[in-house]
Amino acid sequence: MTANTIWIEKYRPLVLDDVVGQDEIVSRLKSYVISGNLPHLLFTGNAGIGKTTSAVALAREFFGETWQMNFRELNASDERGGIDVVRNQIKQFARTAPLGGGAEFKILFLDEADALTPPDAQAALRRTMENYAPNCRFILSCNYSSKIIDPIQSRCAIYRFRPLSPEAIKTEIARITQTEGLVCSPEQRMPSSMSLRAI
Ligand SMILES: Nc1ncnc2c1ncn2[C@@H]1O[C@H](COP(=O)(O)OP(=O)(O)OP(=O)(O)O)[C@@H](O)[C@H]1O
Ligand SMILES: [Mg+2]
Numbered sequence: 001m002t003a004n005t006i007w008i009e010k011y012r013p014l015v016l017d018d019v020v021g022q023d024e025i026v027s028r029l030k031s032y033v034i035s036g037n038l039p040h041l042l043f044t045g046n047a048g049i050g051k052t053t054s055a056v057a058l059a060r061e062f063f064g065e066t067w068q069m070n071f072r073e074l075n076a077s078d079e080r081g082g083i084d085v086v087r088n089q090i091k092q093f094a095r096t097a098p099l100g101g102g103a104e105f106k107i108l109f110l111d112e113a114d115a116l117t118p119p120d121a122q123a124a125l126r127r128t129m130e131n132y133a134p135n136c137r138f139i140l141s142c143n144y145s146s147k148i149i150d151p152i153q154s155r156c157a158i159y160r161f162r163p164l165s166p167e168a169i170k171t172e173i174a175r176i177t178q179t180e181g182l183v184c185s186p187e188q189r190m191p192s193s194m195s196l197r198a199i
Contacts, residue, residue, distance in 0.1 A: 007176065008048075011172070011175070011176050011179075012053050012056075013050075013053055013057060014056075014057060014060060015057050015060070015061065016029055016030055016033075016054065016057045016058060016061060018057075019050050019053055019054050019057060020050075020164065020168040020169075020171050020172050021049075021050070021162070021164040021165055021167075021168025021169075021171075022049070022050050022054065022161055022162065025054065025159050025161065026054070028159070029054060029057075029058050029159075030061075032058070032062065033058070033061045033062050036062075036104075038062065038105075038107070038137045039137065039156065039157045040129055040133070040137055040138045040139070040140070040155055040156040040157070041055075041137075041138070041139045041140070041156055041157050041158075041159060042113075042139075042140045042141075042142070042145060042148065042152070042153060042156035042157070042158045042159065043055065043139060043140070043141040043142075043159050043161060044141075044142055044143065044144065044145040044158065044159070044160050044161065045143065045160060045161030045162065045163075046143065046161070046163055047143065049161050049162070049163060049164050050161055050164075051111075051141045051161055052073070052109070052111060052141065054161075055073075055107075055109045055139045055141065056071070056073070056109070058107075058139075059071035059107050059109070062107065063100075063102075063103055063107075064102075065100075066098075066099060066100030066101075066102065066103060069098075069099040069100050070098050070099060070100065070103050070105075070106045070107065071106065071107050071108075071109065072093045072106070072107075072108050072109070073109045073111065074089055074090065074093075074108065074109070074110050074111070075110075075111045075112050075115075076110055076111065076112045076113050076114075076115040076116045076121075077112045077115035083116075083117070083120060083121040083124060086116065086121055086124040086125045086128060087124060090108060090110070090125070090128055091128055091132070093106065093108055093136070094106070094108060094128060094132035094135060094136035095132055095135065095136075096135070097135060098135070105134065105135055105136055105137055106135060106136045106137070107136070107137050107138075107139060108136055108137070108138050108139070109138075109139045109141065110125075110138060110139070110140050110141065111141045112141070112142065113125070113140035113141060113142045113148060114142035114143065114144060114147035114148060118147075118148075118149050119149060122148065122149045122152060123149070123151075125152065126149065126151050126152050126155070129152070129155060130155075138156075140152070140156065145158060145160070
C-alpha cells in the first residue's frame with residue numbers, strides 16, 4: 001500500500017474484529033469461521049457501511065493463507081445486462097474445486113447483485129447457486145433485499161447492515177486520526193450527517 005492510497009482502502013478493516021458498529025453481524029460471521037461452514041449469504045444495507053469489508057475479512061479468516069485462491073469478488077454491474085456475468089465469470093469460478101488443500105468450497109462475493117435484472121439474470125444466478133453449492137458459497141451484496149427475487153432470498157442467510165451509529169463512526173475516526181498523527185476536535189470529528197464514505 002503506497003503513501004497515496006485513499007483512506008477508505010488504507011483503513012479498510014482486514015479482520016472482522018475491526019469492523020465497527022455491526023457487532024451482531026460480526027459475531028455471527030465469526031461463528032462460521034469457527035464452525036468451518038457457511039451457507040449462502042445476502043448482505044443488504046446502505047452504501048459504505050461494511051458489506052464488502054465484512055465479506056473480505058470473513059474470507060481472510062475463513063481460508064487463512066489460501067484466501068486469495070478461494071475468494072473472488074465480482075461486481076454484477078460491471079458487464080452490461082448482467083446475464084454474462086452470471087453465465088461466464090461466476091460459473092467459471094464456481095465450477096472448479098477449491099485450491100490449496102483444507103478448503104471444502106470457495107466463496108464468491110457478488111457486489112451489486114440487484115443490478116442483475118430480474119427475472120432472467122437472477123434466475124440464472126439462482127440455478128448457478130444451486131448447481132455449484134457444493135463447490136462454492138455465494139455472498140450477495142445489495143442495497144435493497146426487495147430487489148432480489150424470493151427464490152434467491154430464501155436460499156440465503158440474510159444480514160441487514162445498519163447505518164453506522166455516531167459512536168461507531170467516532171471510533172473509526174479516532175483510529176484513523178491516531179494512526180495519521182492528526183489532532184481532531186470533537187466538532188471536526190463529527191460534523192452533522194457525516195459518513196465514513198464522505199471522508
Ligand atoms: N463498519 C465499518 N467499520 C470500519 N470501517 C468501515 C465500516 N464500514 C465502512 N468502512 C470503511 O468504508 C469503506 C467502504 O466500506 P465498504 O466497501 O465495506 O462498504 P459497502 O457496505 O460494501 O458499500 P457499497 O454498498 O457501496 O458496496 C471501507 O473501506 C472502510 O474503510
Ligand atoms: Mg461494497
